[in-house]
Amino acid sequence: MEHNFLCPNCRSKIVLPFCLACGHQVPLVNSIYHFCDAESVKLEGEKQYIGYDHIGENFEPEITYWDANHTERYGVYAVCGDLIAKRFGTDICVLDLGAGLGTASIPLAKNGIYTIAADISAVMLATAAKRAGGRFDHLILARMNAYDLMLPDNSMDIVVENAMMHLVDKPECIMQEIVRVLKPNGKLIRYVSPGMPLTEKEAEQNKYCSQVLADISDRYYQFLEAHQYRSTVFLQDDGRLLAEYFEQPYREIADGFTEIFTDKLKFRLHRLKTGAHSDLQCTPKALLHAAWQHADHDARVKYGENYMEIKGFSKYGAGLDIYIVKK
Ligand SMILES: C[S@@+](CC[C@H](N)C(=O)[O-])C[C@H]1O[C@@H](n2cnc3c(N)ncnc32)[C@H](O)[C@@H]1O
Numbered sequence: 001m002e003h004n005f006l007c008p009n010c011r012s013k014i015v016l017p018f019c020l021a022c023g024h025q026v027p028l029v030n031s032i033y034h035f036c037d038a039e040s041v042k043l044e045g046e047k048q049y050i051g052y053d054h055i056g057e058n059f060e061p062e063i064t065y066w067d068a069n070h071t072e073r074y075g076v077y078a079v080c081g082d083l084i085a086k087r088f089g090t091d092i093c094v095l096d097l098g099a100g101l102g103t104a105s106i107p108l109a110k111n112g113i114y115t116i117a118a119d120i121s122a123v124m125l126a127t128a129a130k131r132a133g134g135r136f137d138h139l140i141l142a143r144m145n146a147y148d149l150m151l152p153d154n155s156m157d158i159v160v161e162n163a164m165m166h167l168v169d170k171p172e173c174i175m176q177e178i179v180r181v182l183k184p185n186g187k188l189i190r191y192v193s194p195g196m197p198l199t200e201k202e203a204e205q206n207k208y209c210s211q212v213l214a215d216i217s218d219r220y221y222q223f224l225e226a227h228q229y230r231s232t233v234f235l236q237d238d239g240r241l242l243a244e245y246f247e248q249p250y251r252e253i254a255d256g257f258t259e260i261f262t263d264k265l266k267f268r269l270h271r272l273k274t275g276a277h278s279d280l281q282c283t284p285k286a287l288l289h290a291a292w293q294h295a296d297h298d299a300r301v302k303y304g305e306n307y308m309e310i311k312g313f314s315k316y317g318a319g320l321d322i323y324i325v326k327k
Pocket residue numbers: 049050051052053097098099100101103104118119120121124144145146147161162163164167168
C-alpha cells in the first residue's frame with residue numbers, strides 16, 4: 001500500500017520520498033524519515049512540548065520487551081495490536097502518534113497493518129528502528145511534530161495515541177490535528193489495561209512494594225526540591241477535551257489475556273536512576289545523579305542492599321478505548 005504524506009517544504013501531497021511539485025526529498029536517515037528538524041523539547045513560546053531525546057531507551061529498557069530466550073514480548077501492546085487487526089482488518093492505515101520506542105507500532109506492523117510511527121524524538125525513533133530491525137516495509141518511522149502532522153486531511157483509518165497528550169501545552173491543537181487526519185469514519189484509539197482482582201496476599205505484597213517505591217521517590221524529589229529543581233509539567237484536562245471532539249468511547253477488552261507484573265519497583269526506579277521522567281527536562285544531569293545517590297543510599301540502609309528485588313504484584317487485562325469523531 002502506498003500512502004500519501006505532505007511535503008514539509010510546499011505541503012503538496014507526496015508519496016515518499018519525493019515531492020513532484022517542488023522537488024524536495026524527505027531525508028531518510030537510519031530508517032527514519034525526517035519531516036521536521038524542530039528541537040526535541042520546546043518550552044518557550046507558542047505550542048510547547050516535551051519530546052524524549054533526553055530519555056530514549058531508559059523510558060522502557062530493552063529487557064521489558066524480551067524474555068529470557070530473547071523472544072519479543074510486547075504484552076498489552078501486542079494484544080491491543082492484534083485486537084485492532086481483528087476488529088478493523090489489516091487493510092488500514094494507522095498513525096501511532098507519539099510512538100516513542102515503537103511499542104504500539106511494531107505489534108501493529110507485525111499484523112501487516114500499514115503503520116506510521118510519528119514522534120518528535122529522533123532518539124526514541126532510533127530505538128524503534130533498532131527493535132523493528134528492518135523487518136517491515138509497511139512501518140514508516142517519521143520524525144514529525146504532532147502539532148503539524150505532515151499527513152493529508154481524511155487520510156488515516158485509526159490514530160493510536162498512548163501517553164503523549166500530557167506532553168504538550170496545547171492539547172486542543174493536537175486533537176484538531178487528529179480530527180483533521182482521520183477519515184470520516186476514523187477512530188482514535190487508546191490502549192487500556194484494566195486491573196483484575198488480587199488475593200489478600202497479592203494485594204499485601206503490592207501495597208508494600210508501592211509504599212517502598214513512594215518512599216524512595218519522595219526522597220529523590222525532596223533532594224531535587226532542596227536544590228532548585230524546576231518541574232516541567234503541563235496542566236490539562238484530557239477528559240474534557242476528548243468529550244469536546246469525540247463521542248463517549250466504547251471499550252473492547254481482549255478475551256483470555258491476563259498479565260502479571262511484579263517488577264514495578266525495578267522498572268520505576270530505573271527511570272529515576274536515569275532521570276527518564278518528562279518533568280525532569282530542565283534539571284542538570286549532575287543534580288539528578290546526586291538525587292539518585294541520596295535516595296539509593298537511604299534505601300539500602302532502610303530496606304537492605306537488595307531492595308531493588310522487592311516485588312510488587314499487579315494483574316491486568318488489555319483492551320481498547322475507541323473514540324469516534326463527533327459529527
Ligand atoms: C510517554 S512517551 C509514550 C510512547 C508510546 N506512545 C508508548 O505508549 O510507549 C511519549 C512520546 O511522545 C513524544 N512527543 C512529545 N511531544 C511530541 C510532539 N509534539 N510531537 C510528536 N511526539 C511528541 C515523546 O518524544 C515521547 O516519545
